Amino acid sequence: MILWVMAGLLFTPLAWAVLTLLTGFRHGRWISWLGIVLQALVSVGLWAFVTRDGGFYYPLGGWQSPLGIELRVDGLAVTFVLLTAVVAGACGWHASLYLDPEKSWHRYFWPLFWFLWAGLNVVWLGDDLFNLYVGLELISLSAVGLVALGGQAGALRAALRYLLAALLGSLFYLLGVALLYGQFGSLSLSGIAGLLESGDVESVPVVIMVLMLFGLAMKTALFPLHKWLPPAHGIAKSPVSALLSALVVKASFYIAARVWLETGHHMGGYALGQLLGALGGAAVIWGSWLAFRQEKLKQVVAYSSVAQIGYLFLLFPLTWNVSETISVQAQQGMTLQVISHALAKSAMFLAAGNLILSVGSNRVDALAGVSRFLPFSLFSFGLAGVSLMGLPPSGGFAAKWLLLQASLASGQWWWLAVLLFGGLLSAAYVFRVYRASFVEKTDVDEFYHPHRSLEVIPMILALLSLGLGLVAEPVLSVMAISFSEGGGL
Amino acid sequence: MTTGVLLPVLALMTSLLASVVIFALPERMHGVRVLINLGAAGLKLVLVGVMIWGIAQGREYEVAFEMLPGLRFVLRADALSMLFAGLSGVLWLLTTIYAVGYLEDSPNRSRFFGFFSLCVASTTGVALAGNLFTFFLFYEMLTLSTYPLVVHRGTEKALKAGRNYIIYTLTGGAVLLLAIAWLHGLVGDLPFQAGGHFADVEEALHGPLTIIFVLLIAGLGVKAALVPLHGWLPQAMVAPAPVSALLHAVAVVKAGAFGIVRVVFEVYGVSAAHALGLLSGLAVVAAFTIIYGSVRALYQVDLKKRLAFSTISQVSYIVLGLCLLGPVGVAGGLVHLVHQGIMKITLFFCAGNYAETLGIHRIDELDGAGRRMPATSVAFTLGAFGMIGAPPLAGFITKWKMGSGALTVGMDWVVVVLVVSSLLNAAYFLPVVHRLWFAEQRTPWPQERRWGRLETSAWLIWPPMVTTVFLVLAGLLAAMPFSPLNWAGLIVMREVAL
């Protein structure tokens, strides 16, 4: 039974990719709707299985590590698989109605979409460092393709910048993995963690961790390596931007977090953790400031992603050499931040796409008067903004609370400033958009009304993000699922 | 005990659901919208009334669930919540009626009334919150739902006022969050408890607790308009009169003051706050705000701005009352929550009437308005006298109780503050009253509208009439059971360990 679930998660998306490669956009649409439903079912099936039996390691093809590739299915992996099912499903559904079937190049959207989903699942479930590299590359190439899809010179420029940055990041990561193999003779993350715990190995040079984290930080667009993100996320089509901001940047972060949590105690250092946290703090401030200054709506949302990604990197200082409870708190905060940001940012991009479609301009001050024609999309945008600002009862607030508690308990009170000030700065750019929508003077008479479902999807995502704070307990309990007896099949 | 769980939740849901439905209604369905508004307001009043009855009998209503590990969401109805919830329930109904009349022929009414209901839902949540976290949740929700009301008109001035409002309130919210998170990290989740938690707290915590107290008061003080955090309030006067009425009598300002009450009584406890020397500091800040607000009000030419500074001054009476360590003084401060609400809303209703009917915004345009709009002007006069503290109106009861309470505990300087402030109140209210009744109209009204034989629209007359009656009765019948004063006495007896 579990074999089918695993195959369903990893290989069927590839099958959908190939199938949709053979058809046009319209048929691809039908296949993808079926595919999304099936993926959702499989993801829920995995969750049910893990809840019942506990987490486990799954060797692909039956070959054990370190020579074989092992997958690691624990609570965190299941959480991310479910998140992908929700967000990618919503974005795919939105794209099927949003993209113009008449444009011939849109037929390539579906294969790229499915390759992306396959890559994401590979990363969430991965335990083998090199397999993670392959997954990252799959994701990057698909994402670059999606950004470049049918675009003009500006989109291609953004896609090229993205591609070069992603490739550079991957190479640094790969170098780190190679050196790690040289030290330990194993590519399995849990295997290496086990070796470190047992104390068999002498101290590892921190350069390995630095290389890997540098590469992964490049792909996650951590300040100051963030230059590629705003053009790519701002220029791509809205469903693509939503996928990129919500899921793609999280994949490299996920790997970085896994590596740090498993091996950071031995291979990392206090200075490295604080440096990453400081860069994250700088990202929050710089990204929010730039978001406030942008004239185009989607650029505001894109720079907001740069800022929100900064919060994620507070995980590193808050889990290094602290007690178990504090580390768990920080991890829980981070997970909630990832989930709520994924939901809120995808809602924002999808709603922004609707608003731009309707008004015919992508400037922020063109929003005047939209409140009368597309109040629903505007409201979705607003609700998503509440989660970004970290106001209760949204998921963003729950994440902020847990991180505040972790900062206080570990004595690293300087992160409090980042968390609280960051919330205020995000309010600055969110309210700038709200304000633009309340202005009464407008000389635009012609509004285009998008399809009804296009407005419902961002609202659902925004409501999920808003209500995440209220259901944080069940979500965190999924994350906390422990391994089953024996830890293997 | 199922009703016990349901009632607070239902009271909250009436306005939340009303808000959702109103947002979904097309703009043109005015009649249906009015019905939903009034229906929900009435229903909430009934529910609050049932809870008040139950609490008077000694029942308890509480519902809680764990939102995050170690963090609970608690709704609890006790006597103190009912003071605030009752005030907001009654005044919501009246303000809804007023707003329907005021916004007739305005655009964007669905948006306005949707956020209006959300605002009341937040206020009810603030009243019913059972611990600091739940309070904070609804406090921030209040900030978010009042912003669209402040910027409703969409003019440059409105948007600027809204921006300032948000800067002040969200910064205050961040400070409040810091304090709550810090407190939680130190001692865990503290539900509001009669007598507070820190009656015998250890030495080591004295320092952090003092700082946390200052942070809490600062965060709450933004909404409660304690000087120097009051800057947003006069600017927010650019909002339509129903919004000013709601913000300044019921929702925002009172939420801040209510929060300070909760912190002093039910988180720290009066004895602990006194022992740490916090109450004397708070009393000084409150006294300074009272005088400062009144002095600034003297120099205002715009009627609503004068009322705004009067609010800044009057709300600090509540805060000052908390610091009067005896039951009489404290009850006086608490009851001012209700009394000031009723009186100030009357004044704002009247100001709105003058603006809508005659286009009057400045005080020097009020000459002879008494003859043209007698009912409104009577209401204004009585409200003004109530503010000054003339017997037997509601304001007099407050000042008398506070004064005698202060003398009992030996805080004589408070009486001086009360007297000075009453004189200042007279100084800025009496000239207005004089203009209304004794001055001759010299220039034509800026912009007159006629409503047949009535002086103004019926929607706009009845609410101030009703609140005027209330403010007179609250003073006359203060000794009766179920008067606001009596309820405040009940709160002090049950929940404040003095």
Add this chain to the structure above:
Amino acid sequence: MTPSLLYAFAGVGLCTIGLYGFVRLAHLLRKLLAFNLIGSGVFLVMVGLAQHHNGPDPVPQALVLTGIVVAIAATALAVVLIRRYFHLSGQTTLAEPARGNDEGASQSGEDRQR
């Protein structure tokens, strides 16, 4: 100096040269070549330093093979994008052109369905 160490040093040298070129050169094709140089450098380091058993170690070899395949795919994608970019804009670098009219929904990538 064992052969593996020699490979490792050569790899590091290639990486450095490639990195310098990647950062400093503006022409897109040159950037791509620099990237391939870095890639080769990394593979050399892998072969040189990551040998774990005495004698040939299959794992790094598998890694390098996979890496080469991924690099080919990435290079192919990059070349296609560069060609199309040149065709559309006439430019060979990533420099932003003079600010033209970037307004309108079409420029942001949104198009209305007819």
